[in-house]
Amino acid sequence: MKLLRLVHISVLSWTVATSQIPLGTSPSLKWFGDESIDGGFGVAADPHEENSYKLKWPVKKVAIVGAGPGALIAYRELSAAGFDVHLFERDNIPGGNWHYTDEVAVDAPIPNVDVSIGDFVPDLPPAGATFPYEEVYEDTEDDLAYKERKRVHRGPKPLWKNLHSNAAAPIQQISEWPWPKDAPWELPHQHLQRYIRSFASWHRINSNDENPNTHYNTRVELVEKYHDHTGEEAGWRIVTKEYVRVGPTKSKATWREEIFDAVVVSTGRWNAPNIPNSISGVKEWSERFPGRIIHSRQYRFPEVFQNETVLVVGAATSGGEISRDVNPYAKKVYQSIRPDKATVPHFGLKLFLGRLPANTTIIPEIKEVRAVGSTFQEGEVVLNNGTVITGIDRVIFATGYRYSFPFLPAYHNSSYGLKEDAPRTPEVVQPIVTDGTHLRSLHLDLFYIPDPTLAFLNMNVGMQTFTYGEYLSVALAKVWAGKAHLPKPETLWKVYDQKVKDRGGYGPYFLFLGAERTNALVRYFLGWLNDAAYKYGGRQLDQLPVGVDNIQDIWMKARFNVNSNAVLNSLGISNSSDSYSVWGLDVEEDHPDQLVDFDWY
Numbered sequence: 001m002k003l004l005r006l007v008h009i010s011v012l013s014w015t016v017a018t019s020q021i022p023l024g025t026s027p028s029l030k031w032f033g034d035e036s037i038d039g040g041f042g043v044a045a046d047p048h049e050e051n052s053y054k055l056k057w058p059v060k061k062v063a064i065v066g067a068g069p070g071a072l073i074a075y076r077e078l079s080a081a082g083f084d085v086h087l088f089e090r091d092n093i094p095g096g097n098w099h100y101t102d103e104v105a106v107d108a109p110i111p112n113v114d115v116s117i118g119d120f121v122p123d124l125p126p127a128g129a130t131f132p133y134e135e136v137y138e139d140t141e142d143d144l145a146y147k148e149r150k151r152v153h154r155g156p157k158p159l160w161k162n163l164h165s166n167a168a169a170p171i172q173q174i175s176e177w178p179w180p181k182d183a184p185w186e187l188p189h190q191h192l193q194r195y196i197r198s199f200a201s202w203h204r205i206n207s208n209d210e211n212p213n214t215h216y217n218t219r220v221e222l223v224e225k226y227h228d229h230t231g232e233e234a235g236w237r238i239v240t241k242e243y244v245r246v247g248p249t250k251s252k253a254t255w256r257e258e259i260f261d262a263v264v265v266s267t268g269r270w271n272a273p274n275i276p277n278s279i280s281g282v283k284e285w286s287e288r289f290p291g292r293i294i295h296s297r298q299y300r301f302p303e304v305f306q307n308e309t310v311l312v313v314g315a316a317t318s319g320g321e322i323s324r325d326v327n328p329y330a331k332k333v334y335q336s337i338r339p340d341k342a343t344v345p346h347f348g349l350k351l352f353l354g355r356l357p358a359n360t361t362i363i364p365e366i367k368e369v370r371a372v373g374s375t376f377q378e379g380e381v382v383l384n385n386g387t388v389i390t391g392i393d394r395v396i397f398a399t400g401y402r403y404s405f406p407f408l409p410a411y412h413n414s415s416y417g418l419k420e421d422a423p424r425t426p427e428v429v430q431p432i433v434t435d436g437t438h439l440r441s442l443h444l445d446l447f448y449i450p451d452p453t454l455a456f457l458n459m460n461v462g463m464q465t466f467t468y469g470e471y472l473s474v475a476l477a478k479v480w481a482g483k484a485h486l487p488k489p490e491t492l493w494k495v496y497d498q499k500v501k502d503r504g505g506y507g508p509y510f511l512f513l514g515a516e517r518t519n520a521l522v523r524y525f526l527g528w529l530n531d532a533a534y535k536y537g538g539r540q541l542d543q544l545p546v547g548v549d550n551i552q553d554i555w556m557k558a559r560f561n562v563n564s565n566a567v568l569n570s571l572g573i574s575n576s577s578d579s580y581s582v583w584g585l586d587v588e589e590d591h592p593d594q595l596v597d598f599d600w601y
Helices: 002-017 069-080 144-154 189-202 282-288 317-326 349-353 465-480 489-502 514-536 548-559
Strands: 061-065 084-088 133-138 218-227 233-247 250-260 262-265 293-295 309-313 332-336 361-363 366-370 380-383 394-397 454-456 580-582 585-587
Touching: 061 069, 061 218, 061 250, 069 084, 069 189, 069 262, 069 465, 084 218, 133 144, 144 233, 144 250, 233 262, 262 465, 282 293, 282 366, 309 317, 317 332, 317 349, 317 394, 465 514, 514 548
Parallel strands: 061 084, 061 262, 262 454, 293 394, 309 332, 309 394, 332 361
Antiparallel strands: 133 250, 218 233, 233 250, 366 380, 580 585
16 A cells, blocks of 8 residues: 555656646655745645644634635635635625726825725724624615715725726636636626626525625624633634615614634735825825825726826836726826836736827826915926926826735734844734735745634735635645645744745735746645545645646737837837837836736836
8 A cells, every 4th residue: 555655646746747837947846744845835745744733723614704706716615625614795795806886995095004904994893892783873875974884894896997807718717617618808897797706606605695604794803813711722703894774764783703713814915005105295285185186996987087187106907907998088198107126026017018008108206296386287296307297187096005904903013124024932923914015924825824724815916816716725625624734833934934035035026926936836736735635535626727828828918019109109219129218217128927916116
């Protein structure tokens, strides 16, 4: 039997290691031995339980925060593995960021507030209140007070009316739930919303399925450690707030408390809107002329910008696409960008510039704005090169988001800089969020190292959540069921420290994967989890569909026109130039295999 076991591992290693490997690379799987560090992102499953991570309590009951595609896949995997799974979603239907409504998100704070607040301040019942705790409001659906409570509670998503997917449909799909063969590669957000809801309905977790384990219109306000009667840690205490209408003239908020063994945070990456504090004067300008300065998450319709001069700050995913949407209506569009000086993998700036319309005027980074005169249009936008622009009607900050989980206050600590780590002593809580550009203290960007019963799903960028989330969810199910093992904590920290080094340190691209890292991680999950399935039984994983890399390559070439005249507007230079200057901004030719980050300005 031992001989057969070795043969199996050898064949499995060869199969996994030779699939989906880019030319010129080699697999970096380490199968056994808890001192082996695997390329900065993982350590092989250790078959010897005495050398494995010991969870502090058995996991039976799991809470999932969010109801986007990753959360729904996690619900499927954890339920199939026998866990008692509860899903909490602040919105009224599943879909996560793919649920569009005309309703606009609340104003982004200017300047940025501490990242622990994010896009909402947790609303908890009075101290000493008995759960469930209720508050009833006398209002109708048309009352402004009700509309505002509902808006703050559900958090309208950062979509606009004409938005289309920025990934090809054959890639942006759940393996169990393929698109029809004749589906277009570029899909309007309405199709994605319906697609996700159909998947939820198939698994009886849609909002109209009357599943007692799904809790819509329910925002998680607090997640903290639960201690039993002896004072020992024994799980996670969660406080939720449900807000619903209970009649034509009443609405009701209900707070509940519940204890769980494990928590999956699947609230996405677009939580706390980022408006750079580096641009002085924005707060004063915004306060003098409310509504004239917005964050991209508030953008909905291009028609409201008819015949206006619009300044879009930032030119990555949202900034570039909003500029394209506004351009046919606006009188003039300025696009402010700053030099792309990143030396770690990310999407090169030039790719985004290639999608801008030809009549877009690109300007360099903004130094300050001055609220002079009696109208917004008289305000002055001062660029880093000293140029002053006036006549702006509206400003859209497409400057991205910061990671933030207001319901996890104990795990935010903004006192640590990008080059600092918290002391790894028992009395110090290891932070997960510091400045909001990245997440820390996570193994495989998934398990919280000090306590792997807290997990974060699909928090990376530069990968496809619809497919990658399946590998993460199966890992959660197997580890929590004891059918796959994590190495001991000191080994996980060693792996983590190597990952920080390999990824160039902390910062906005720390969680970026890209094609090469994604493929390597998929191979790792296949080896680790399928080997565990051979030993303990249970779910086995398939590799990514054949042809994914080819589809992605075709999609990227078709989507990004790097010779767009937008970058050459009024310059009188050849479109074959590898570097060019726009209003004093130097934009160098990007490395061709750099991949994407979203919206950081």
